Amino acid sequence: MFDFASFLPRAVMQGIPLLYGSTGEILTEKSGNLNLGIPGVMYVGGICGVIGAFFYEQAVPAAEMSALAAIGIPMLCSLAGSLLMGLIYCLLTVTLRANQNVTGLALTTFGVGVGNFFGGSLIKLSGSEVPSIALSATSAYFSKSLPIAETTGWFGQVFLSYGFLAYLAIVIALLASYFLKHTRAGLHLRAVGESAATADAAGINVTKYKYLATCVGSMIAGLGGLYYVMDYACGVWSNNAFGDRGWLAIALVIFTIWRPNVSVLASILFGGCYILYIFIPTGTNLAIKELYKMLPYVVTLVVLIIVSLRKKREDQPPQSLGLAYFREER
Amino acid sequence: MHKQSLFHISKRDALPWYQRVLICGGAILLALIVCALVTMLLTGENPISIYGTIFYGAFGTARKSWVTFQNLAVLLGISLAVTPAFKMRFWNIGAEGQVLIGCLATAACMIVLGDKLPNGVLILVMLAAALAAGALWGFLPSFFKAKWNTNETLFTLMMNYIATQLAAFFIIIWEVPKGAGKIGIINQNSEAGWLPVIGGKQYLLTILVVAVMTILMYIYLTYSKHGYEIAVVGESQRTASYAGIKVERVIIRTMVLSGAVCGLMGLLLTAGTDHTLTTTIVGGRGFTAVMVSWLAKFNPIVMVFTSLLLVVLSRGASEISSVFSLNHSFADILTGIILFFIIGSEFFLTYKVSLRTSKKEA
Secondary structure (H helix, E strand, O other): OOOHHHHHHHHHHHHHHHHHHHHHHHHHHHOOOOOOOHHHHHHHHHHHHHHHHHHHHHHOOHHHOOHHHHHHHHHHHHHHHHHHHHHHHHHHHHHOOOOHHHHHHHHHHHHHHHHHHHHHHHHHHHOOOOOOOEOHHHHHHHOOOOHHHHOOHHHHHHHHOOOHHHHHHHHHHHHHHHHHHHOHHHHHHHHHHHOHHHHHHOOOOHHHHHHHHHHHHHHHHHHHHHHHHHHHOOOEOOOOOOOOHHHHHHHHHHHOOOOHHHHHHHHHHHHHHHHHHHHOOOOOOHHHHHHHOOHHHHHHHHHHHHHHHHOOHHHOOOOOOOOOOOOOOO | OOOOOOEEEEEOOOOOHHHHHHHHHHHHHHHHHHHHHHHHHHHOOOHHHHHHHHHHHHHOOHHHHHHHHHHHHHHHHHHHHHHHHHHOOOOOOOHHHHHHHHHHHHHHHHHHHOOOOOHHHHHHHHHHHHHHHHHHHHHHHHHHHHHHOOOHHHHHHHHHHHHHHHHHHHHHHOOOOOOOOOOOOOOOOOOOOOOOOEOOEOOHHHHHHHHHHHHHHHHHHHHOHHHHHHHHHHHOHHHHHHOOOOHHHHHHHHHHHHHHHHHHHHHHHHHHHHOOOOOOOOOOHHHHHHHHHHHOOOOHHHHHHHHHHHHHHHHHHHHHHHHOOOOOOHHHHHHHHHHHHHHHHHHHHHEEEEEOOOOOOO
16 A cells, blocks of 8 residues: 555655755756756755754754754854855856856866765764764754644644745745746846846846846755755765755756746645655566656656757747857857 | 947957957966965965965975876866867867776776786776777767757766766776775786876876877868868858858767767876776866867967966965865865956957947937
């Protein structure tokens, strides 16, 4: 029997990092920047949160920790780290007009390197005595769910059992969706992504929009990394555990055809695909499970092909995605 | 009054070669200084001994040098493979998958046909299989790109993971022993399907093949009709089709070639040196190759140097990590820093920045 009440919460928990990543990447891509550095940004967001929490836990005994600082410090560190990554990307692609694909890949190499390096060497560098990074005290604050979740049966389990970052992800996605569709600034942002020259002629500050969208997008994506370590992984950092979720977030952007509100449900679907193999009874045949893990990628590929076949104008990627803008170039 | 920015940026004409070298050299020098600073902060060692350690890590012993050159050959080979497509402005970031599927095809032949065919025939079959598998992985995205303008960056990215999961699937099917979750060394006793070892040096064959490939690719891109067509399509698809070049055919042909060369690199990895198949056998080099190729401005000869720089740095950084018992991802951080600087320096090659002289209002 397929156990929905336990499958769904796990799918959601898998989906939340993807939702953060894809919301951030959609904002970024709407400004015409294809940031392939998102996997790196998410690693940095995660590890910076870990570093902040690590030093806070070292400095303050668990009994005296205040909830505000335990949540605030890692979160600020995470936001600052991913903001820095966004700034590096913008400086290179917007100000210096470098190639976006190459910059993004370099950012991913760098970010994953930073994550694994500090994850593996933090204890050695700070000279502390603990055997491994296990921030259970901080994690407890992050994953605290509403007390009524346990008393309301399957409803509580499916809808109320998550930490606050999960709900924040959904709120941010819906806000981003509203921002893009119903505000003037959102319209301007889309104009920049479609045709920077036209937007420029209409008096929109192209550089400002590109910087803002990419940096805010990076910060949102970085929170995905933070959610993963602090809530999903219970505060335990292990190298490469985050895996290919960053790329999956980019896949999700295509799958949702650049719509953050669709992403809320789609991320749960992807999360479900990601862990479906655990719930499908395959007996002793472990090999089949590997094929199930292929599912999210195949589905994305099919969507990508269908979207390009239908040629519907609303469904296309932003027109000038991946192109640098130089005013004097005609 | 109209607000003006402080700097005026304009496009440059072509720079003389020595200025280009000066700008690039300056960027690399700056990057190396920043790398040394970062290393100093983390290890407390002085910069000169840091670069001593890096050099020792790359060339310190004969064995270390061989590994460095083997790594160089693999990275350079994959970079050569992706270059024709890039020159055509086809953003193939699927080299990782194309190499891996080549590895998978090679391993399949070695395992299934290992004891059925004489070694010479087996190697030919492996070669054909690896080339075909890589070519197929290159063909699919290019076909959709040519016919319906499907975004190739995202397509090839997804193909990477499909290849990874396929490899994971077959690894479990062929695992030795059952339940180990890995294949181990294939045909360890019979050595069936292992590529011949030249002059007693295990890595020499790969290095020689890639050296020949570098020259061939240079000739193909610079002097052949195909190479010219690729360059024109890359500059402007409209110009190309106006000049009577069949753009669709060029795109598909070039990507099939690109994929097939990736498949060949997969053959060299699995049958030449590693004799096994893991999902991480390519180890991110498919992505690094993109940067190597782009930094060299798609010139195969320059690529030798860009890949050498990255390989030496990463071997050296591993040495530093071992000496100071730090995590080995240190190499990725240094690589990232170097790349940022070189990518940034590109701007000063194409654009001129001049201070705006204040103009009095007339």
